[in-house]
Amino acid sequence: MRPITRWGTPVMHRELETITVFDDDLETLVKDMVATMYAAKGVGLAANQVGIDLKVFVFDCPDDDNVQTTGVVCNPVLHLPEGKARNLEEEDEGCLSLPGAFTGCARPDQAHVTGVDHTGAPVEFIGSGLLSRCLQHETDHLFGTVFGDRVPERSRKKLYKQHQDLAEDYPDDWPVTILIDEPVIER
Template identity: 65%
Template sequence: MTRWGTPVMHRPQAKVTVFDEALRALAADMVATMYAADGVGLAACQIGEDLAMFVFDCPDASGTRTVGVVCNPVLTLPEGRDRVLDEDQEGCLSFPGAFVECARPDHAAVDGVGLDGEPVHFEGDGLLARCLQHETDHTVGTVFGDRIPTKARKKLQKQHDKAAADYPAGWPA
């Protein structure tokens, strides 16, 4: 698992332009890694690949699971009176063992393309909204630690450091 601080995690990712068997194999590897790490989403940069792509298997507020792959995601969030923030715990597989509150809009939609280059659209609320935002952020070089106050980042770092022995290099192999 690629960790925060690695350059690929902190820069916009390359657009996916080739939709072939190699891309499908990458997606399958990402899904296997996500499940092995008990995650609900994983971006390509989190396994060191410089591609604007993520996979997810995540429930919405009602518990309904949505599973998908999004290449070249474009995020749409509510604005004005429709924008309601949800302050909830958030963590990242690339900074394992640590969770802090992070305010995000309670609804999100993502448009992009799937593994065959066909348009895809996913939207939802609850954890799914948070996941779509979190994973899209990865494709533009943002980690959720960039979105929280300094005090929360310090708490996140302490939790991460305390749990480090549980997540050695090569985790989640």
């Protein structure tokens, strides 16, 4: 598990490096990202959210039909509907890199991502609802866009205020500290 990098850190606001080497180091990164995502109770996590300058994200997220989809995408290409097929949904959105803050963000209700997984094998994911939003959100991260860049200034200010109000709940090394400090419950 790794600490989550916050908005404002340079790696969060620039396009990341294309992955060309699919090795044990990448596999370890992906495993760490999955563990971090679950510890933070997220549905997706991009490499820059753990401070790494590589185009890879992981996710575990339901679609509109409540079908859970998990995956790893390296070097994603996002395909969104256009014209009459494009239908925007405004839903609350949050980000593990600005924990505790949510605001409405309009995004297309369908998304299609292609790329390769951490072994270099081709992958393709098509999603609706929350899965669509997740695929768009995580791909955005790899190109230096945080969802706050997609909302009006007033909403962005609200996000930062919400985050600031909850900052003490999310220490700098969150979710590492939170998990360490939680009691272990044996079953």
